[in-house]
Amino acid sequence: KFTDPKDFLSHTFKEKQKKNPKYSLRSWSGHLGFRSPSVISMVLRGERKLQLELLTKIAESLRLTDPEKQYLQVLTLYSNAITPAEKQLYSDLLGHIRPDQEFSTLHLDKFRLISDWYHFAIYEMVDLKDFKLDYDWISQKLNHEITSVMAEEAIKRFLRLKLLVLKNGKLKKNSQQQVFTETDIPNEALKKHHTQMIEKALQSLQNQDVQEREISSNTMIFSKSKMAEVKRKIRKFQKEIARLCETKQGDAVYQLNTQFFKLTKGGKK
16 A cells, blocks of 8 residues: 555554544654654654664564565665665565556656656757657767667656657657656655766866856855745746746757855854
8 A cells, every 4th residue: 555664654653543642653652662752753754764673663563464564674675775776676576565566667767767867858858849759869869878778768757657648659748747746756866866967067067168058156155044045046046047948949958957055064053
């Protein structure tokens, strides 16, 4: 039933509360051997990964059957995996324990789309005025940084997730399907995505003419009390640029990166 271990924990806690309205996170944490409810609370909020040691205690306290315990263990390993190869391994194992193709395929597809930079480059390429549904052409358009096989697999993932559709032999974006919500995006996949795009920006400094790029920076003193406002303005700016660039007859695919981070050590949290 569950595709995320923290969803299982949340469901378990709610079921306990239905039976006993006075049951609290502190009570549950105490049964698991913790003095404070902070560990369980952080896991439920997705702020802390569920480790196998804690999972073993939970499985024992709930008296799970061996297949249930095995599924939950592999699901936790899947959730904690940080590379597509690891995700694929645990996904295959989950497919054997629980033969549900939607889980083993779609969740992994979503992880790959975010973590591998070329997926959304291809997604945007669909709107190029000279776009061809030709995997060799796509590879060449991306400077042969991916193979034609990788291009084909990427498009298959978009089709499975219904983000792209084939109409009369032509590939089109599905306007009825939202790309992703913030809660859908796996954290490790997002880190990998940003790392790859920063590396691409570094390459552009060496390989692209200054007329084809805009890279600038500012160093400034800052009060952390303004962080929320800064994030809001950056996101507003990104949306404005996206609206400005939106076209069905583009000449090229561009990437907009925005970095705002601390250079000095310490300071108020």
